[in-house]
Amino acid sequence: MSASIITIPARSGKAAYAEAGQRIKVINTHGQQVVDTWAFRRDNLKEFMSMEHSRPNFMRIRPRVGESFFSNQRRPILTVEEDTSGGVHDTLMAACDNPRYGLLGCTEYHDNCTDNLSAGMKELGLEEPETPSPLNLFMNIPWTPDGELSWEEPVSTPGSYILLKAEMDLVIAFSACPQDILPINGRVGKPTEAHFQILD
Numbered sequence: 559m560s561a562s563i564i565t566i567p568a569r570s571g572k573a574a575y576a577e578a579g580q581r582i583k584v585i586n587t588h589g590q591q592v593v594d595t596w597a598f599r600r601d602n603l604k605e606f607m608s609m610e611h612s613r614p615n616f617m618r619i620r621p622r623v624g625e626s627f628f629s630n631q632r633r634p635i636l637t638v639e640e641d642t643s644g645g646v647h648d649t650l651m652a653a654c655d656n657p658r659y660g661l662l663g664c665t666e667y668h669d670n671c672t673d674n675l676s677a678g679m680k681e682l683g684l685e686e687p688e689t690p691s692p693l694n695l696f697m698n699i700p701w702t703p704d705g706e707l708s709w710e711e712p713v714s715t716p717g718s719y720i721l722l723k724a725e726m727d728l729v730i731a732f733s734a735c736p737q738d739i740l741p742i743n744g745r746v747g748k749p750t751e752a753h754f755q756i757l758d
C-alpha cells in the first residue's frame with residue numbers, strides 16, 4: 559500500500575473522499591497535535607458522524623479498537639481498527655470557533671476548527687450542513703468520578719496513529735486544532751501539522 563500522505567497544515571483544515579471499505583490513517587506526526595475529525599455521508603451531507611449517537615453504541619466516553627462511531631441516522635460510519643496513540647481521544651467538546659477564543663480573551667480573529675472545516679469542504683466544492691460535534695483525535699479531556707473535566711496535554715507520541723475504516727462512502731474532514739491558549743496541543747503556542755492517508 560503506497561497511498562500518498564496528505565498534509566493537514568498547522569492551524570488549518572483539509573477534506574477528502576473515502577470509499578466504503580477504505581481505511582483512513584490519521585497520523586499524529588509531531589506527537590501532541592489534536593486533530594478534529596468529521597465524516598459526512600458522501601451522497602447526503604446531512605447524514606454525518608455524531609458523537610451523541612455514537613456514545614449509546616459503544617457505551618463509553620470514547621471507543622476502543624473494534625468499536626464504531628455512528629451517524630445521526632444510527633448507522634455505523636467509522637470503525638476503529640488500530641490505535642497506536644494510547645487511545646485517548648475526546649468525544650465531548652465542541653469544535654473551537656471564533657467566539658470561543660473571544661471567551662478566552664482574544665480580541666482579534668483567531669484561527670479555529672469550525673472555520674477550518676468550512677475551508678476544507680470548500681476546497682472540494684462542498685458546504686457542510688452544520689458543524690457537527692467533532693471526534694477530537696488525540697485530545698486528552700480526562701474526567702473524574704464526580705463528573706469534572708479538565709484540559710490536558712495529549713499522551714500520543716510522534717508518528718502514532720489511529721486507523722479508521724469507512725463504513726459508507728464518505729467525505730472526511732480534519733482540522734489541526736489551532737488552540738494555543740489552553741495546553742491541549744502540548745507545547746503551548748505551537749500547534750503543528752498532522753497527516754492522513756486513505757488506504758485500500
Ligand SMILES: [Zn+2]
Nearest residue numbers: 654671735736
Ligand atoms: Zn480547535
